[in-house]
Amino acid sequence: MNPQKQKDRRVVFVLPALTAGGAERVLISLMNGLDRDLYTPAIISVSDKGSLGPLIASDIPFHCLHSSFKTCLPLLYKKLKLLKPDIVVSTMAHMNFALLALKPLFPKTKFIVREAITPSYFWMNDKKYRKPIMAFLYRTLYAKADRVLAPANLILQELTLSGVPEKNQMVLPNPVEENYTRAAVKLPPRKNKKTVQFISAGRLHAQKNYEGLIEALAQSSLENWHLTILGEGDQRKKLEDLVALRGLKDNISLPGHYETPWPMIAGCDAFVLPSLYEGLPNVVLESLSCGTPVIAMHSAGGIHEIAAHVPYQSLKIADHLDDFIDHMKDVKPAPTTKLRASLLPERYKKEVIHAQFGKILNQVDFDYTA
Numbered sequence: 001m002n003p004q005k006q007k008d009r010r011v012v013f014v015l016p017a018l019t020a021g022g023a024e025r026v027l028i029s030l031m032n033g034l035d036r037d038l039y040t041p042a043i044i045s046v047s048d049k050g051s052l053g054p055l056i057a058s059d060i061p062f063h064c065l066h067s068s069f070k071t072c073l074p075l076l077y078k079k080l081k082l083l084k085p086d087i088v089v090s091t092m093a094h095m096n097f098a099l100l101a102l103k104p105l106f107p108k109t110k111f112i113v114r115e116a117i118t119p120s121y122f123w124m125n126d127k128k129y130r131k132p133i134m135a136f137l138y139r140t141l142y143a144k145a146d147r148v149l150a151p152a153n154l155i156l157q158e159l160t161l162s163g164v165p166e167k168n169q170m171v172l173p174n175p176v177e178e179n180y181t182r183a184a185v186k187l188p189p190r191k192n193k194k195t196v197q198f199i200s201a202g203r204l205h206a207q208k209n210y211e212g213l214i215e216a217l218a219q220s221s222l223e224n225w226h227l228t229i230l231g232e233g234d235q236r237k238k239l240e241d242l243v244a245l246r247g248l249k250d251n252i253s254l255p256g257h258y259e260t261p262w263p264m265i266a267g268c269d270a271f272v273l274p275s276l277y278e279g280l281p282n283v284v285l286e287s288l289s290c291g292t293p294v295i296a297m298h299s300a301g302g303i304h305e306i307a308a309h310v311p312y313q314s315l316k317i318a319d320h321l322d323d324f325i326d327h328m329k330d331v332k333p334a335p336t337t338k339l340r341a342s343l344l345p346e347r348y349k350k351e352v353i354h355a356q357f358g359k360i361l362n363q364v365d366f367d368y369t370a
Contacts, residue, residue, distance in 0.1 A: 152302025291340025
């Protein structure tokens with residue numbers, strides 16, 4: 001195929017919604033970074049919920065089905081028929097399953113799915129009768145994908161154990177837009193320079209294990225500290241009640257969700273991630289890009305893969321919460337009004353990942369030889 005005609009190749013990205021999650025932001029970043037001389041992108045969102053719309057590049061057509069996931073399949077089929085994509089790209093298991101179920105109806109279209117989290121998440125959290133169903137869907141549907149992408153090797157290892165063929169799997173780390181996370185960050189003078197400032201960010205959900213961290217902090221001998229937890233979720237009241245019950249109102253605050261949390265993260269002494277499971281935690285990469293060191297649980301997905309590439313002592317991993325608290329005790333207050341140097345490894349920078357994704361599209365598009 002003539003490379004000059006490659007720009008006619010249409011790539012449609014599909015999301016269940018534009019909610020402010022890491023998987024959604026990654027897919028939008030990959031889409032925005034496409035070389036327009038080679039590909040013409042478009043995006044479909046099943047639902048109109050979410051606040052990430054402004055992140056979509058202005059030249060990319062946006063299509064909303066105004067539907068729920070349970071009833072979207074016919075509408076999704078009609079929209080794909082109308083758009084006639086050469087390549088479809090999606091993320092998150094349930095969205096991937098839906099699109100791969102439609103794949104036989106689009107024999108000339110290539111399907112790339114991105115798995116954002118370890119499949120064991122479903123084994124731990126779904127009802128028992130759903131585990132064999134999920135395993136069956138992974139084994140049968142993911143095998144039909146032209147590529148299965150994941151941000152960490154750990155995820156691919158679990159997919160292989162679930163029966164997904166290794167031949168179509170590839171690691172594609174999450175891209176970090178460092179210019180965005182570090183742009184216009186102004187750090188106000190810290191009121192209490194002797195207090196160690198910790199910060200965390202994520203859904204107020206059992207996955208993040210904030211309840212466990214609060215209990216561990218209540219029983220610890222940690223002194224002169226404050227923890228800010230950014231985010232919203234179904235555990236808000238439970239966490240607020242627990243903070244009050246443990247007498248930690250002066251130590252822990254839950255100010256809600258912030259669209260741009262990086263100035264707050266950049267001004268703290270350490271970012272903490274007590275999660276029980278993750279994929280490749282975006283917020284860790286973004287914290288490192290702000291120059292803020294991280295303390296994380298070993299269970300936080302591909303956290304060890306990040307640790308293998310970061311500067312010494314900038315990412316500490318705990319095996320259990322007692323160990324986690326010990327790492328927090330090692331942090332000293334270091335108030336600053338200047339943005340610290342980035343700790344983000346080169347391999348996670350946006351430009352690097354976008355280039356890798358472009359190569360993957362070329363590999364999948366068998367009609368084109370790069």
